Amino acid sequence: MIKIAPSILAADFSKLGEEVLEVEKAGADWIHIDVMDGHFVPNISFGAIVVEALRPLTKLPLDVHLMIENADRYIEDFAKAGADYITVHVEANPHLHRTIQMIRAAGVKPGVVLNPHSPIESILPILEEIDLVLFMTVNPGFGGQKFIESVVPKVEQLSKVIREKGLSIDIQIDGGINEETIIPCAKAGANVFVAGSAIFGKEDRKAALQAIKQAGEVAIS
Ligand SMILES: O=C(CO)[C@@H](O)[C@H](O)COP(=O)(O)O
Ligand SMILES: [Co+2]
Numbered sequence: 283m284i285k286i287a288p289s290i291l292a293a294d295f296s297k298l299g300e301e302v303l304e305v306e307k308a309g310a311d312w313i314h315i316d317v318m319d320g321h322f323v324p325n326i327s328f329g330a331i332v333v334e335a336l337r338p339l340t341k342l343p344l345d346v347h348l349m350i351e352n353a354d355r356y357i358e359d360f361a362k363a364g365a366d367y368i369t370v371h372v373e374a375n376p377h378l379h380r381t382i383q384m385i386r387a388a389g390v391k392p393g394v395v396l397n398p399h400s401p402i403e404s405i406l407p408i409l410e411e412i413d414l415v416l417f418m419t420v421n422p423g424f425g426g427q428k429f430i431e432s433v434v435p436k437v438e439q440l441s442k443v444i445r446e447k448g449l450s451i452d453i454q455i456d457g458g459i460n461e462e463t464i465i466p467c468a469k470a471g472a473n474v475f476v477a478g479s480a481i482f483g484k485e486d487r488k489a490a491l492q493a494i495k496q497a498g499e500v501a502i503s
Contacts, residue, residue, distance in 0.1 A: 283473065284464075284468060284473060284475065284495050284498035284499050284502070285311035285312060285452075285473060285474045285475070286309070286310055286311055286312075286474075286475055286477060286481075286491055286494060286495050286498075287310065287311060287312035287313065287314040287345050287454070287474055287475065287476045287477070288305040288310050288313065288314060288476075288477060288478070288481045288482065288487075288491065289314040289315075289316055289425060289456075289476050289477065289478035289482075290302065290313060290314065290315055290316070290336075290478075290482075291316040291327060291425045291478050292425045292426070292478030292479045292481070292482035292483055293482045294482075298332070298335075298336070299335070299336070299339050301482065302336055302339055302340055303339060303340070304487055305481060305482075305487055305491065306340050306342055307488070308481075308487045308488035308491045308492070309488065309491055309492060309495065310342060310491060311342065311343075311474070312342055312343045312344070312345045312366075312367070312474065313336065313340060313342050313343070313344050313345060314345045314347060314456070314476045314478075315332065315333060315336075315344060315345065315346045315347065315365075316347050316349065316425075316478075317329060317346060317347065317348050317349060317350060317360075318349045318350070318422075318423060319349065319350035319351060321350070321351045322349050322350055322351045322371065322373075322374045322422075323349045323422050323423035324423050325423045325424055329356070329359070330356065330359040330360050330362070330363040331363070333346060333360060333363035333364055333365055334362075334363035334364060336364075337363065337364030343366035343367060344364055344365050344366050344367070345365075345366065345367045345369070345454075345476075346360050346365040346367065346368045346369070347369050347395065347416065347456065347476075348360070348368060348369065348370050348371070349371065349374075349422045349423065350374065351374050353368075353370045353371075353374065353375055353381055354375075354377075354380065354381055354384055357381070357384045357385055357388055357390075358384075358388055360390070361385075361388035361389060361390045365390050366390065366391060367390065367391045367392075367393055367413070367414055368385045368390050368391075368392060368393070369392075369393035369394060369395045369414060369416045369454075370382075370385070370392075370393075370394060370395065371394070371395045371396075371397065371422070372394055372395065372396055372397075372400055372404050372405060373397055373400060378394065378405075378408055379408060379411070382394070382408060382411050382412060383411075386411075391413040391414065392411070392412050392413060392414070393412055393413060393414030393415060393416055393452075393454070394408065394412055394414075394415055394416070395415075395416040395417075395418060395422075395456075396415070396416070396417055396418060396436070397418050397421065397422065398417075398418050398419060398420070398421060398430045398432070398433050398457075401436075402436050402439055402440045402443075405440075406443070409443070409444070409447065409449060409451065410447075410449065412451060413451060413452065414451060414452045414453075414454055414474070415440060415451060415452070415453055415454065416454040416455075416456055417433050417436060417437055417440075417453070417454070417455050417456070417472070418433070418456055418457050419431075419433045419455055419456065419457040419458055419459070419463070419467070420456075420457030420458050422457075425478040425479050426478070426479040426483075427457060427458055428458050429457060429458030429459065429460075429463040430457070430458070431463075431466070433455075434466045434467060434470050435470075437453060437455070437467060437470040437471060437472050438470040438471060440453065440471075441453060441470060441471025441472070442471075444471075445471075452473055452474050453471055453472040453473055453474065454472065454473075454474035454475070454476065455467045455472045455474070455475050455476065456476035457476070459475045459476060459477045459480060459494065460477065460480040460494060461480075461493045461494045461496075461497040462497070464494055464497050464498045464501065465497055465498070465501045466501075467498075468497075468498040468499075468501040468502050469501050469502065475494065475498060477490075477491070477494055480494060481494070
């Protein structure tokens with residue numbers, strides 16, 4: 283089943299609550315929340331108070347993508363704010379086991395993120411510990427960038443490993459997803475798709491979201 287997670291980074295921040303409610307009504311499955319620190323990535327977005335503000339508005343899972351250094355220091359804050367998933371970058375977290383255990387201990391589902399150039403080998407030792415792997419198909423830091431197609435074979439490889447091990451792990455894709463780029467990713471085994479500008483950048487969010495979802499479903503049918 284294909285899940286769509288609109289990224290609020292592309293929403294109108296002056297009416298963020300309404301934007302979230304609109305995509306929930308349009309059929310969103312998760313809400314993707316991009317947290318950027320201006321160190322690990324060159325951009326600054328927002329912190330746990332935004333998660334806390336959105337939590338009472340929606341029952342959808344809040345999927346917090348931490349593009350920050352020292353993630354361990356902030357896990358408790360995001361957990362208390364109401365995150366359902368917290369994903370951390372392998373490139374920014376040298377003690378991944380500890381970080382993942384902290385997320386789990388805080389009652390949140392842990393996931394790891396790979397930048398477009400990062401090999402899947404770096405996460406094989408912790409596959410049993412996580413609920414989600416996120417493949418970046420742009421370099422993190424900004425919305426509206428072009429999809430990097432060379433990531434797709436990695437998705438296929440990991441999907442095969444997960445199947446062979448009999449694990450139940452969501453494979454998420456983030457960056458440049460639209461109704462065309464979702465197709466090779468869904469075929470490669472991904473099942474959760476972040477889309478920012480391809481949904482919030484459109485007048486009719488429902489039509490945009492449903493077109494992306496349908497393209498993914500057709501690709502795997
Ligand atoms: O994590 C990030 C960017 O660093 C993403 O979640 C973007 O927010 C996705 O935006 P689009 O590429 O879909 O416009
Ligand atoms: Co993201």
